[in-house]
Amino acid sequence: xxxQRMALWAADEDxxxxxxxxxxxxxxxxxxxxxDDAHIQPPQIDEQTLIAMQQHLVQQAAFAAIPDVVKGFIVxxxxxxLDNNLAEITVAYxxxxxxxxxxxxxxxxWPEAExxxxxxxxxxxxxxxxxxxxxxxxxxxxxxxIDDRFHSYENSCxxxxxxxxxxxxxxxxxxxxWLWDIIDEFIYQFQAFCTxxxxxxxxxxxxxxxxxxxxxxxxxxxxxxxxxxxxxxSKINECIVAxxxxxxxxxIAEIVGEYGVKPLYRMLGYFSIVGLLRVHxxxxxxxxxxxxxxxxxxxQKSPFTRVTxxxxxxxxxxxxxxxxxxxxxxxxxTFVTILNFIHRMRQYHTRSYQYDQISKTxxxxxxxxxxxxxxxxxxxxxNITNMVKDRYGDELARMQRGGEDALPAFEELFMYACPxxxxxxxxxxxxxxxxxxxxxxxxxxxxxxxxxxxxxxATHNDPAHRHLRLFLSDVTAQSPVxxxxxxxxxxxxxxxxxxxxxxxxxxxxxxxxxxxxKQASRSVSRIGSEKSSLLDGQTITTSDLNFVIDDxxxxxxxxxxxxxxxxxxxxxTERTQxxxxxxxxxxxxxxxxTAAAASTSVPATEAPKTTGRKVAWGGVKA
Amino acid sequence: xxxxxxSPATRxxxxxxxxxxVDRYNPSNVGILEDYLYHQIRSQEYDCLANLAILKLYQFxxxxxxxxxxxxxxxxxxxxAPAPDFNLCISLLDERPPNANMExxxxxxxxxxxxxxLHHLLYRCRFPAFWRAYRSDDLEALRDNYTIECAGFExxxxxxxxxxxKSTFTRISTDRLGLYLDLxxxxxxxxxxxxxxxxxxxxxxxxxxxxxxxxxxxxxxVQENIKLPQxxxxxxxxxxx
Numbered sequence: 001x002x003x004q005r006m007a008l009w010a011a012d013e014d015x016x017x018x019x020x021x022x023x024x025x026x027x028x029x030x031x032x033x034x035x036d037d038a039h040i041q042p043p044q045i046d047e048q049t050l051i052a053m054q055q056h057l058v059q060q061a062a063f064a065a066i067p068d069v070v071k072g073f074i075v076x077x078x079x080x081x082l083d084n085n086l087a088e089i090t091v092a093y094x095x096x097x098x099x100x101x102x103x104x105x106x107x108x109x110w111p112e113a114e115x116x117x118x119x120x121x122x123x124x125x126x127x128x129x130x131x132x133x134x135x136x137x138x139x140x141x142x143x144x145x146i147d148d149r150f151h152s153y154e155n156s157c158x159x160x161x162x163x164x165x166x167x168x169x170x171x172x173x174x175x176x177x178w179l180w181d182i183i184d185e186f187i188y189q190f191q192a193f194c195t196x197x198x199x200x201x202x203x204x205x206x207x208x209x210x211x212x213x214x215x216x217x218x219x220x221x222x223x224x225x226x227x228x229x230x231x232x233x234s235k236i237n238e239c240i241v242a243x244x245x246x247x248x249x250x251x252i253a254e255i256v257g258e259y260g261v262k263p264l265y266r267m268l269g270y271f272s273i274v275g276l277l278r279v280h281x282x283x284x285x286x287x288x289x290x291x292x293x294x295x296x297x298x299x300q301k302s303p304f305t306r307v308t309x310x311x312x313x314x315x316x317x318x319x320x321x322x323x324x325x326x327x328x329x330x331x332x333x334t335f336v337t338i339l340n341f342i343h344r345m346r347q348y349h350t351r352s353y354q355y356d357q358i359s360k361t362x363x364x365x366x367x368x369x370x371x372x373x374x375x376x377x378x379x380x381x382x383n384i385t386n387m388v389k390d391r392y393g394d395e396l397a398r399m400q401r402g403g404e405d406a407l408p409a410f411e412e413l414f415m416y417a418c419p420x421x422x423x424x425x426x427x428x429x430x431x432x433x434x435x436x437x438x439x440x441x442x443x444x445x446x447x448x449x450x451x452x453x454x455x456x457x458a459t460h461n462d463p464a465h466r467h468l469r470l471f472l473s474d475v476t477a478q479s480p481v482x483x484x485x486x487x488x489x490x491x492x493x494x495x496x497x498x499x500x501x502x503x504x505x506x507x508x509x510x511x512x513x514x515x516x517x518k519q520a521s522r523s524v525s526r527i528g529s530e531k532s533s534l535l536d537g538q539t540i541t542t543s544d545l546n547f548v549i550d551d552x553x554x555x556x557x558x559x560x561x562x563x564x565x566x567x568x569x570x571x572x573t574e575r576t577q578x579x580x581x582x583x584x585x586x587x588x589x590x591x592x593x594t595a596a597a598a599s600t601s602v603p604a605t606e607a608p609k610t611t612g613r614k615v616a617w618g619g620v621k622a
Numbered sequence: 623x624x625x626x627x628x629s630p631a632t633r634x635x636x637x638x639x640x641x642x643x644v645d646r647y648n649p650s651n652v653g654i655l656e657d658y659l660y661h662q663i664r665s666q667e668y669d670c671l672a673n674l675a676i677l678k679l680y681q682f683x684x685x686x687x688x689x690x691x692x693x694x695x696x697x698x699x700x701x702x703a704p705a706p707d708f709n710l711c712i713s714l715l716d717e718r719p720p721n722a723n724m725e726x727x728x729x730x731x732x733x734x735x736x737x738x739x740l741h742h743l744l745y746r747c748r749f750p751a752f753w754r755a756y757r758s759d760d761l762e763a764l765r766d767n768y769t770i771e772c773a774g775f776e777x778x779x780x781x782x783x784x785x786x787x788k789s790t791f792t793r794i795s796t797d798r799l800g801l802y803l804d805l806x807x808x809x810x811x812x813x814x815x816x817x818x819x820x821x822x823x824x825x826x827x828x829x830x831x832x833x834x835x836x837x838x839x840x841x842x843x844v845q846e847n848i849k850l851p852q853x854x855x856x857x858x859x860x861x862x863x
Contacts, residue, residue: 284713515747
């Protein structure tokens, strides 16, 4: 026993020693391992360096795979950026990049930034700009995967960090087109991410995990933060106000501070305003969208017209806001202005890489114009109306007739033409229970926002359909109007009962419909007040058919528009005058050997024709 | 009309700075805006843009969501018909993820279709139908919990009616007007008419609607206006020749 006890006793000590030994052993093991590494595992070191070497080789191979012209282009581009040589940068950006994309990279990605880094001496700023272009290419030509999306967000953050949080304004100069594209692409990637993010059911396990960790990536707050910061840093609103008040350049420079005087920041601030307009529309806040444009004048002289894509986008979003605010006359005027502009400018832009995008936006605006025209007919611009009739004649006819089959036409055009709305928040990826609930639920189980009269669209719940339903409920309210109009046009006074008999409806219903019709013919519009904010306006009448109800009698008055011939006459007179002037000033033809032939063309003269002919011959001969 | 909608006189400086500036995104300001909403409810004022600011904060910060506030905003917007306020509010109500964090069940999903139905009736000027629906048993929950808090809710709906009636009628029978205003006894109706300043005609059954730009009609021919500057080029060239 005692022996055992001693043994136990001893055993404890042993255990202690053992434990110590173990730690020593571990230490030894570690050291041994390290030590062993040196001896036993040279293959392992080799493997690690092998891997590194392999990566290096891969990079080298990739580097070698880059065509020489592309390498030369990158070096040249880099040099131009370093030199702040705006003209060179513009050329490289607008034509160079696209040329090489078409030639070499139309279906693959450009080489990664790390691979071309040696060419540009690892210049971080240029690499950020290069990555911006790289991801833009991925998003537009290829399908970005989740890594691409996260990395492009990080890159954008780095870029804006560099621009906003360096000490003092940066010395970089970039062409305005590029600045607009940076903002445009940033918002586009945000929108693409939100749309992708909200499709919970199509995500793989890995993607779900990654999304669960990434609350801040592409969040609405960060996007808004960037845009507001750019606006605030460049003090662009104060700058615009000062310019409108006619202050001198020195005063303006003082007001905007050191950031605002640099064109880079000023244009970025300006484009951020348009960017905010767009983001607010995407999130469904139409009044705020118009409010941020308070200081920007919507005319041809504003700075945003310098970049065509920006110009077109601004008008598109402003017009759309007016539609959702039920201000159809304002929307029509907006669309007409920009569609006329695009039509005239089309021939200059066919080779620009932006042409496709502008064309698509123009098509959507034609559809929106058709919608507005059906809801609030006006004889404002026959030119555009004709073009719309060419494209959407069938839908336009259906919409204008009103009634039951107008609704699908409205729905079709609205869904085609509306912006790609997004949800501000992501599905709850960080909450596994909620996610599995969503994954297991059927589409119609979530609470729908149904109005009683709408058919199939009631089951979809993405943002576009929500806005569509709101719009359609407005349209259904107005659907009896065209029929009523057609009846009222035939009379100057009509009893309500008689009208009800014509339409096979109850008299009270008809009276209420008349109130709706009256309501529909009045809109808030900015027509009288050009200079004011986009949200201002007064109520105007938009219909040429006016009526009142005197107890039970309807009195109707129609206003007609007299024939307008002055514009046509003036235009043609001026054109004829111009032709005549041109003819008079064309140089006289060279003298002909056969002098007497009177059949040759007679040069125009300053004096009346018959006497002039002789004078001309005389002049030529002399 | 829009300048008061845009910036009502009853809005204070503080609210103005919140609505127009960047602070509207700061979640801690939601309390100020909510208090302002309750002030509007109690004192029969209305400020559309401030209420939209609340909804926007809810859009970005779902944990701030307060269904009572949303319902109150929608009720206030009902009274603004036919302006698009109600639709603007709905545009800002994103789809809410199903979460079980709330202590009580969310009343919004059940009340929202009802409110939308009411709005639809108002927008289509179906006033008798509106009052019937409003007074029905189905809407008892709405009436007892929400609209009763909103001071002068029924009067503001009556104002919507009056706006529509004023623009369409020059004279309207008292029966019809009573039906639209849901004032069923002659005493109530006459009192209301007097408050508006309208007059009854001799037989006592027809109300005269005062003339306003909307209910005066005349057939006009829109003539073309040729201005002198348009003709300068033509005239000057004619003078040269």
